[in-house]
Amino acid sequence: MEPLVRLSDRVSTLAAWAGGGILFATAVMIAIEVVLRKLFAISMGGADELSNYALAISSLFAGCSLVVSYYAFRVLWTSIERSSIANTPLATPLWIPQGLWFAGILTLTLMVFILLSGTICRLAAGDAAGAQALSGASTIKEEIEEETGSTGERAAGGGPP
Numbered sequence: 347m348e349p350l351v352r353l354s355d356r357v358s359t360l361a362a363w364a365g366g367g368i369l370f371a372t373a374v375m376i377a378i379e380v381v382l383r384k385l386f387a388i389s390m391g392g393a394d395e396l397s398n399y400a401l402a403i404s405s406l407f408a409g410c411s412l413v414v415s416y417y418a419f420r421v422l423w424t425s426i427e428r429s430s431i432a433n434t435p436l437a438t439p440l441w442i443p444q445g446l447w448f449a450g451i452l453t454l455t456l457m458v459f460i461l462l463s464g465t466i467c468r469l470a471a472g473d474a475a476g477a478q479a480l481s482g483a484s485t486i487k488e489e490i491e492e493e494t495g496s497t498g499e500r501a502a503g504g505g506p507p
Contacts, residue, residue, distance in 0.1 A: 391436070411454050
């Protein structure tokens with residue numbers, strides 16, 4: 347179970363960075379679009395469509411991820427079967443943003459079940475501290491150590507700055 351938990355941690359971290367990158371790129375694109383419209387009365391075209399896709403891709407549905415995964419797959423499959431395209435100037439094949447959207451939702455669903463299974467396994471083994479470490483809330487001291495990158499060594503002068 348532990349290798350799956352470590353893998354889920356790595357995948358979650360990469361997904362968080364990718365989602366943040368997508369949102370940052372979207373913000374830059376929207377800012378450029380606003381400046382172009384204001385100063386030159388021109389448009390890049392498609393900025394609003396791409397920002398909608400970015401928002402959908404980076405959204406999390408923790409409460410009902412399994413149900414959402416099922417219906418997201420049905421939407422994706424229908425678009426693939428019908429060769430659907432967006433009714434926009436870019437005419438994007440809808441399977442592209444919907445496939446990324448489905449992949450994000452499915453990843454969330456898998457992470458939820460991996461962490462739930464890991465927590466249950468640790469509790470069943472009598473490892474309440476391990477279960478707390480895996481899925482419980484961090485203490486303020488743990489959050490400070492995580493943010494500063496220290497484990498007490500730096501405060502005592504034993505580690506690099």
